[in-house]
Amino acid sequence: AQTVTQSQPEMSVQEAETVTLSCTYDTSESDYYLFWYKQPPSRQMILVIRQEAYKQQNATENRFSVNFQKAAKSFSLKISDSQLGDAAMYFCAYSPLEGGSEKLVFGKGTKLTVNP
Amino acid sequence: DTGVSQDPRHKITKRGQNVTFRCDPISEHNRLYWYRQTLGQGPEFLTYFQNEAQLEKSRLLSDRFSAERPKGSFSTLEIQRTEQGDSAMYLCASSLVGTLGTQYFGPGTRLTVL
Numbered sequence: 001a002q003t004v005t006q007s008q009p010e011m012s013v014q015e016a017e018t019v020t021l022s023c024t025y026d027t028s029e030s031d032y033y034l035f036w037y038k039q040p041p042s043r044q045m046i047l048v049i050r051q052e053a054y055k056q057q058n059a060t061e062n063r064f065s066v067n068f069q070k071a072a073k074s075f076s077l078k079i080s081d082s083q084l085g086d087a088a089m090y091f092c093a094y095s096p097l098e099g100g101s102e103k104l105v106f107g108k109g110t111k112l113t114v115n116p
Numbered sequence: 117d118t119g120v121s122q123d124p125r126h127k128i129t130k131r132g133q134n135v136t137f138r139c140d141p142i143s144e145h146n147r148l149y150w151y152r153q154t155l156g157q158g159p160e161f162l163t164y165f166q167n168e169a170q171l172e173k174s175r176l177l178s179d180r181f182s183a184e185r186p187k188g189s190f191s192t193l194e195i196q197r198t199e200q201g202d203s204a205m206y207l208c209a210s211s212l213v214g215t216l217g218t219q220y221f222g223p224g225t226r227l228t229v230l
Contacts, residue, residue, distance in 0.1 A: 005157075033217040044120075045207070045221035047158075052216060091158050095217040099171050102217035103149065104209075106158030 002027045003096050006107035013082045014115050020108045021077045033095040034068065035104065038078045039086040048083030048090070051075065077114075087114045120222035122208050128228045129198055136194045136226045141210030148191050149219060150183055151207040152176065159207050164189060166213070198229045
Protein backbone atom coordinates (compact mmCIF):
# COMPACT_ATOMS: atom_id res chain seq x y z
CA ALA A 1 0.00 0.00 0.00
CA GLN A 2 1.16 3.49 -0.75
CA THR A 3 2.04 5.66 2.22
CA VAL A 4 2.97 9.30 2.64
CA THR A 5 5.11 10.50 5.53
CA GLN A 6 5.46 14.05 6.74
CA SER A 7 8.08 13.96 9.46
CA GLN A 8 7.57 17.52 10.71
CA PRO A 9 4.32 17.87 12.69
CA GLU A 10 4.98 21.60 13.16
CA MET A 11 7.21 24.22 11.59
CA SER A 12 7.58 27.93 12.08
CA VAL A 13 9.06 30.66 9.93
CA GLN A 14 9.56 34.39 10.17
CA GLU A 15 7.61 36.54 7.79
CA ALA A 16 9.56 37.11 4.53
CA GLU A 17 11.84 34.14 5.22
CA THR A 18 11.97 30.79 3.43
CA VAL A 19 10.80 27.47 4.83
CA THR A 20 10.93 23.93 3.50
CA LEU A 21 8.39 21.24 4.38
CA SER A 22 9.41 17.62 3.96
CA CYS A 23 7.49 14.71 2.47
CA THR A 24 8.46 11.18 1.58
CA TYR A 25 6.29 8.50 0.06
CA ASP A 26 6.40 4.82 -0.61
CA THR A 27 5.22 3.28 -3.86
CA SER A 28 6.22 0.63 -6.35
CA GLU A 29 4.65 2.50 -9.25
CA SER A 30 6.54 4.58 -11.76
CA ASP A 31 3.75 6.95 -12.80
CA TYR A 32 1.81 9.01 -10.30
CA TYR A 33 1.00 12.55 -9.25
CA LEU A 34 2.12 14.38 -6.16
CA PHE A 35 0.42 17.33 -4.56
CA TRP A 36 0.73 19.82 -1.77
CA TYR A 37 -2.55 21.03 -0.33
CA LYS A 38 -3.03 23.83 2.17
CA GLN A 39 -5.78 23.77 4.80
CA PRO A 40 -6.15 27.10 6.63
CA PRO A 41 -7.86 27.02 10.03
CA SER A 42 -11.58 26.29 9.60
CA ARG A 43 -11.32 26.68 5.86
CA GLN A 44 -11.29 24.28 2.99
CA MET A 45 -8.36 22.46 1.44
CA ILE A 46 -6.70 24.38 -1.38
CA LEU A 47 -4.30 23.02 -3.97
CA VAL A 48 -0.87 24.63 -3.69
CA ILE A 49 1.17 22.81 -6.29
CA ARG A 50 1.18 19.63 -8.37
CA GLN A 51 3.98 17.48 -9.80
CA GLU A 52 3.72 14.75 -12.40
CA ALA A 53 6.19 11.95 -11.67
CA TYR A 54 7.18 11.61 -15.31
CA LYS A 55 8.41 15.20 -15.38
CA GLN A 56 11.94 15.76 -14.15
CA GLN A 57 11.52 19.51 -13.90
CA ASN A 58 10.42 20.69 -10.47
CA ALA A 59 7.06 22.45 -10.40
CA THR A 60 6.86 26.11 -9.40
CA GLU A 61 3.87 28.30 -8.57
CA ASN A 62 4.86 31.85 -7.67
CA ARG A 63 6.44 31.66 -4.18
CA PHE A 64 5.93 27.91 -3.94
CA SER A 65 8.29 25.37 -5.45
CA VAL A 66 9.03 21.71 -4.96
CA ASN A 67 12.15 19.58 -4.85
CA PHE A 68 11.09 16.29 -6.41
CA GLN A 69 13.60 13.47 -6.02
CA LYS A 70 11.99 10.44 -7.64
CA ALA A 71 14.67 7.91 -6.77
CA ALA A 72 14.62 8.98 -3.14
CA LYS A 73 10.79 9.21 -3.17
CA SER A 74 11.01 12.67 -1.71
CA PHE A 75 8.80 15.67 -2.46
CA SER A 76 9.53 18.75 -0.38
CA LEU A 77 7.77 22.10 -0.58
CA LYS A 78 9.68 25.38 -0.39
CA ILE A 79 7.81 28.55 0.48
CA SER A 80 9.75 31.71 -0.27
CA ASP A 81 9.04 35.17 1.13
CA SER A 82 6.61 33.69 3.66
CA GLN A 83 3.49 35.69 4.36
CA LEU A 84 1.11 35.65 7.33
CA GLY A 85 -1.54 34.16 5.06
CA ASP A 86 0.65 31.11 4.50
CA ALA A 87 -0.10 29.91 8.03
CA ALA A 88 -2.02 26.66 7.69
CA MET A 89 -1.82 22.89 7.77
CA TYR A 90 0.04 21.61 4.75
CA PHE A 91 -0.67 18.14 3.44
CA CYS A 92 1.44 16.19 1.01
CA ALA A 93 -0.58 13.82 -1.13
CA TYR A 94 0.12 11.04 -3.59
CA SER A 95 -2.19 9.93 -6.39
CA PRO A 96 -1.58 6.62 -8.13
CA LEU A 97 -2.36 6.37 -11.81
CA GLU A 98 -2.85 2.61 -11.62
CA GLY A 99 -6.50 1.73 -11.18
CA GLY A 100 -7.65 4.99 -12.65
CA SER A 101 -9.30 6.44 -9.57
CA GLU A 102 -6.71 9.17 -8.97
CA LYS A 103 -7.68 9.00 -5.31
CA LEU A 104 -5.42 10.92 -2.95
CA VAL A 105 -3.30 9.35 -0.21
CA PHE A 106 -2.42 12.02 2.33
CA GLY A 107 0.29 12.44 4.93
CA LYS A 108 -0.57 13.56 8.45
CA GLY A 109 0.24 17.15 7.72
CA THR A 110 2.61 19.86 8.90
CA LYS A 111 1.29 22.83 10.80
CA LEU A 112 3.06 25.97 9.59
CA THR A 113 3.17 29.05 11.78
CA VAL A 114 4.32 32.35 10.31
CA ASN A 115 5.70 34.81 12.86
CA PRO A 116 5.47 38.55 12.16
CA ASP B 117 -18.10 28.38 -10.81
CA THR B 118 -19.23 28.36 -7.22
CA GLY B 119 -16.90 25.64 -5.99
CA VAL B 120 -17.73 22.48 -4.10
CA SER B 121 -20.39 22.90 -1.44
CA GLN B 122 -21.38 20.62 1.41
CA ASP B 123 -24.40 20.59 3.65
CA PRO B 124 -24.69 20.68 6.60
CA ARG B 125 -21.43 22.18 7.79
CA HIS B 126 -21.90 20.78 11.28
CA LYS B 127 -23.96 17.89 12.55
CA ILE B 128 -24.35 16.72 16.14
CA THR B 129 -26.18 13.47 16.65
CA LYS B 130 -26.69 10.82 19.26
CA ARG B 131 -25.18 7.38 18.96
CA GLY B 132 -27.42 5.07 17.01
CA GLN B 133 -29.03 7.75 14.88
CA ASN B 134 -28.75 7.95 11.08
CA VAL B 135 -27.23 10.96 9.38
CA THR B 136 -27.01 12.06 5.76
CA PHE B 137 -24.62 14.55 4.22
CA ARG B 138 -24.85 16.20 0.83
CA CYS B 139 -22.14 17.31 -1.57
CA ASP B 140 -22.60 19.48 -4.64
CA PRO B 141 -19.52 19.32 -6.87
CA ILE B 142 -18.31 21.84 -9.40
CA SER B 143 -20.92 21.58 -12.14
CA GLU B 144 -18.86 20.17 -15.00
CA HIS B 145 -16.84 17.76 -12.86
CA ASN B 146 -17.55 14.10 -13.55
CA ARG B 147 -15.66 12.66 -10.58
CA LEU B 148 -16.69 13.01 -6.97
CA TYR B 149 -14.75 11.77 -3.95
CA TRP B 150 -15.53 11.35 -0.27
CA TYR B 151 -12.79 11.49 2.39
CA ARG B 152 -12.83 11.33 6.18
CA GLN B 153 -10.48 13.41 8.30
CA THR B 154 -10.03 12.82 12.02
CA LEU B 155 -8.25 15.19 14.38
CA GLY B 156 -4.53 15.38 13.73
CA GLN B 157 -4.68 13.22 10.63
CA GLY B 158 -4.75 13.74 6.92
CA PRO B 159 -7.90 12.92 4.97
CA GLU B 160 -8.52 9.24 4.19
CA PHE B 161 -10.21 8.09 1.02
CA LEU B 162 -13.66 6.55 1.43
CA THR B 163 -15.18 6.23 -2.02
CA TYR B 164 -15.49 7.85 -5.42
CA PHE B 165 -17.91 8.18 -8.31
CA GLN B 166 -17.44 8.75 -11.96
CA ASN B 167 -20.68 10.23 -13.14
CA GLU B 168 -23.34 8.16 -11.35
CA ALA B 169 -21.25 4.99 -10.99
CA GLN B 170 -19.56 4.24 -7.67
CA LEU B 171 -16.27 2.75 -8.84
CA GLU B 172 -14.29 2.17 -5.66
CA LYS B 173 -14.94 1.88 -1.95
CA SER B 174 -12.31 1.81 0.77
CA ARG B 175 -12.23 -0.90 3.40
CA LEU B 176 -12.84 1.98 5.81
CA LEU B 177 -16.37 2.18 4.47
CA SER B 178 -18.25 -0.24 6.67
CA ASP B 179 -21.70 -1.63 5.90
CA ARG B 180 -23.20 1.25 7.86
CA PHE B 181 -21.99 3.72 5.26
CA SER B 182 -23.64 4.20 1.89
CA ALA B 183 -23.05 6.79 -0.79
CA GLU B 184 -25.03 7.68 -3.88
CA ARG B 185 -24.75 10.01 -6.81
CA PRO B 186 -28.06 9.36 -8.51
CA LYS B 187 -27.87 11.62 -11.54
CA GLY B 188 -24.16 12.19 -11.70
CA SER B 189 -24.48 15.56 -10.05
CA PHE B 190 -24.79 15.89 -6.24
CA SER B 191 -23.90 13.05 -3.92
CA THR B 192 -25.11 11.92 -0.52
CA LEU B 193 -23.25 10.02 2.17
CA GLU B 194 -25.40 8.26 4.75
CA ILE B 195 -24.18 6.76 8.00
CA GLN B 196 -26.58 4.42 9.74
CA ARG B 197 -26.50 3.62 13.45
CA THR B 198 -23.78 6.15 14.13
CA GLU B 199 -21.01 5.33 16.59
CA GLN B 200 -18.72 7.67 18.50
CA GLY B 201 -15.86 6.55 16.29
CA ASP B 202 -17.67 8.08 13.31
CA SER B 203 -16.98 11.56 14.69
CA ALA B 204 -14.84 13.26 12.05
CA MET B 205 -14.78 15.81 9.26
CA TYR B 206 -16.27 14.39 6.07
CA LEU B 207 -14.78 16.02 3.01
CA CYS B 208 -16.08 15.96 -0.52
CA ALA B 209 -13.94 16.73 -3.55
CA SER B 210 -14.57 16.82 -7.27
CA SER B 211 -12.45 16.66 -10.37
CA LEU B 212 -12.64 16.46 -14.12
CA VAL B 213 -11.15 13.43 -15.84
CA GLY B 214 -8.06 14.41 -17.76
CA THR B 215 -6.95 17.23 -15.48
CA LEU B 216 -4.00 15.39 -13.93
CA GLY B 217 -5.87 14.28 -10.84
CA THR B 218 -6.46 17.74 -9.44
CA GLN B 219 -9.27 17.64 -6.90
CA TYR B 220 -11.18 20.59 -5.53
CA PHE B 221 -12.43 20.26 -1.99
CA GLY B 222 -15.54 21.43 -0.23
CA PRO B 223 -15.56 22.92 3.27
CA GLY B 224 -16.50 19.61 4.87
CA THR B 225 -19.20 18.43 7.24
CA ARG B 226 -18.08 18.07 10.84
CA LEU B 227 -19.90 15.20 12.52
CA THR B 228 -20.01 14.84 16.29
CA VAL B 229 -21.57 11.69 17.68
CA LEU B 230 -22.49 11.94 21.36
